[in-house]
Amino acid sequence: MAIGSDLDLRGVLTRIVEASCQLTDAEYGVLGIVDDDGAFVDLVPNGAVAETFQEIGRMPLGEGLIGLVPQERRTIRVDRVGEHPVSSGSFPDGHPPIDSFLGAPVLVRNQAFGHLFLGNKRGGAEFTPTDEALVEALAGAAGAMIDNARTFEAVEWRRRWLAGTAEVGGDLSGTVRVQEALDELVVSLRVMCGARRVAYVRVDGELLEIRQLAGKDDGAARVLERLGDTIRHVTSSRVPERLPEKHGRATLVVPVHTRLAGSGVIIVDRAHETPSLQGVMLDLVTVTATQLGLILDRDQALRDRAQLLVAKDRDRIARDLHDLVIQRLFATGMQLQSARSLDIDELRDRVDSTISDLDLAIKELRAAIFELGTGTGRPLLDDVRSLLAEYVRVLGFQPVLRVQGPVDRALVPATGAHVLTTLREALSNVARHARAGSVVVELTASSAWFRLRVSDDGVGFDPATAPRGNGTANLRARAEGLGGHLELSSAPGQGTQLEWIIPAVG
Template identity: 35%
Template sequence: MAGPDEGHHRPLRETLSQLRLRELLSEVQDRVEQIVEGRDRLDGLVDAMLAVTSGLKLDATLTTIVHTAIELIDARYGALGVRGHGHELVEFIYEGIDADASRHIGKLPQGLGVLGALIDDPRPIRLDNIGDHPASVGFPAHHPPMSTFLGVPIRIRDEVFGNLYLTEKNSGQPFSEDDEVLAQALAAAAGIAIDNARLYEQSQRRQAWIEATRDIATELLSGTEPAAVFQVIAEQARRLTESTIAVVAVPAEEDDEDSARELVVVEAASAEPVDIAAFAPIPVGVGIVGEAYARRAPVRTGDLDLAGAGGPAMVLPLRTTETVAGVVITQRSAGGAPFSADDLSMAAAFTDQAALAWQLATTQRRMHELDVLTDRDRIARDLHDHVIQRLFAAGLALQGAVPRIRPADAQRRVEQCVDDLQDVISEIRTAIFDLHSGSSAGSTRLRQRIDAALTQFASDGVRTSASYSGPLSVIEPAIADHAEAVAREAVSNAVRHGNATEISVSVRVDDNLTIEITDNGTGFNGPITESGLANLRLRAEECGGTLSFEESPSGGIVVVWQVPLP
């Protein structure tokens, strides 16, 4: 039978047991809630990792990292600073501050204060009050107030790409150790995502460089003039390097590639119109550009003065196995992003391939020219050995038959045929000389230009003829221009003012260039335009020559324009 004390203590023990049970249940519930919360946060971390690693565009990936970090850590503000080559941030992606507030704040952070501390020592920083940190320098005007801070570095293998910054938890509490662990885990995933995006963009850029190289090689090998392809090279280099301007400079015309003294800009590509004359000659071996050409080595620089404008630039020699055809210079505007080592490597590979294609195309053109010269020699030999000899024999046969021909009218016609054969032989000999000289392009142009001038005035009532003797290929372009103008004006005067119906032009090349225009017009009895003769005389005097005219046997005028040849 229980005593009175035992009955008194039983309710007390039961009460204590119930209290302990409630405490235990409460503790279990807290543990369960922590487990659930931890599981939810782990699920959130997994989702965040999947989100930041899902894209391949670098800019979009950086923005996703900031947004995902804010949601995962439940922060009000977030940012990602990309480190430059020194102690600075070259890019700053943020979320939580609207555009109006950002405009009032002004310049983006440059990596000073607490942000700079994370750059100097890339280890996580967690602060309950930013202002208490020794490196704190405060906030600029119009900046929203911030107290709590969490910063973690983002690494890509051994390289610190940048830092992830979070401030102000939405709950108003400081950042916890768990928040720091989650932020570090997210930063690790972000590093992988950024690396993948950079590799993808790099592969895309390499593909673009390869396609540009292929296009230029196709242009060159399809027969496009090598010099014309320099414009394509400049355009592609500017586009692929995201430059403001790109120029191509080659040795001056009077310089040999192996002993060039200065480079001149021959092509420029820019979004704005560019005057090539504004670019001064570049001395070889002097300055960044001249040294890159002389050493056959590509270089990049943070600042290059190009026609009065500065900015980051690359100098890329157009080098082949034997020589350097010139240099390509690409430049970004002042304050633009500097060129990276990858930029230099890919651009140099492009210019090397373009230079090799240029060399191959140039060699191909020279071989073609050699084939043409060989054909010309063969044609000239055949003309001399076969055609001229047969024409000469025919002329001799006709000339021998002249005394036996009756009546006199037929005799005169045969004599005219003999004279015509002699003129044909003379023209063929001139053509043979031009073929042997290997530079018939200029002479052919002069011959065609004079023939074209005569054709303009030929009609049913006007007969024109032209004969050529001597090597027209030795005539310089400037003198050829004068010669065409003289023939055109003299024929025009004969037709319009002398009423001529027959005009012959004789072009003879020896020590002098002599152009003789004979017509059957009214001669000195008709009107003579002093302005026309003055123009002919002035052209002769400019070339150190003379102009003379006399009456022709047919009653017209013979104009003789003669200038010495160098």
């Protein structure tokens, strides 16, 4: 009854261990939780050894009597541990010595959830058949209680997930709001899953582009490199994959389906997965990927609509040029042609009228040219992706692209050309000098600044002794000419990082 009074899974497990020790008068007790392969992933000790187990800091290897219980899937009682044939006779440093032993499997729906181990009956006595029967009964009842607690944990996790994502995507007016919504989505997902990092990665052929990232930046490129084949397989098959890791962790790679915004995946790196959340977590991450895909499609539809409006506006300007300017120039030419036979006074009036018409035509031409000149043209991101694809053969590998903020709308086309020139120079320097195995290109746009960062894992150099070339000087002069600055950091054996920062204009 005491065990069944708690629906929190950890609380249920703790009560099982404490009740087992009290009923059998055992000095030490621990419940070892196992994964699908039978490896220990967590330990729930009683109060007497809780601090000791934290100091040991590692899971049991499943050897000796610890491994005999899961191997035979039955209760095992040993009066003298040191004399048992499978006993190793040694314990980890800091582990209390065990003389008598009682172990039983804890099964949930005939599957091993964990194993209950008790040691050293108080007073130096031996565990009795009654103790063995008590532990067997307790383990059987505990299985049902654990099943209930796991169901409650899954339901509670769903409730928290719904609460955490309910408001995301409500108001998506403007590109900046879309970026904020996507950032909120991956941050919420990382918190819910207890993951090291969560990223939305856009897949464009061989190019992997990090669009949103929650968690530490360092190591994100290595995760993409490690999961590259899995990411492309998930993108093509549209089937999510779960990659189990040690200590109750798993990495989830889930496809993001879109109709307009291109292919992509959500990566949940090293999610904390309890047994009750294995299927639930993957399902809800898949639902989150669907939500993210809808947000991306809506944003892309708005972008396509804006480009369509620009195209329609250019058609209107072309019609205006033909109907107004060209026709006005044609009429002016006809007036001049017919002025040959006029007397001097009428000719003077005709010339004055023609000059006025020409001035008006010039104003209309200037207005049309200005409107055409403010068109968006090709997006900066498309040019950056093409440039990275061009450098794959030069570098020998595919650089990783990371984008933050409204990059396509932060700069006017003329300034975007400076960004491409700077990126080309930076990649050329990496190819010539760095001997790198990976490169991360980051584009970050805010309302005030635009930043291009190029990081490599190459040999690096000492900035104090390295000769200064014309390339770096040109990049610095280009940034300063636009009101920005260049920052270059490196150290021998630690790679190089270039940051080119200019004011956002556009």
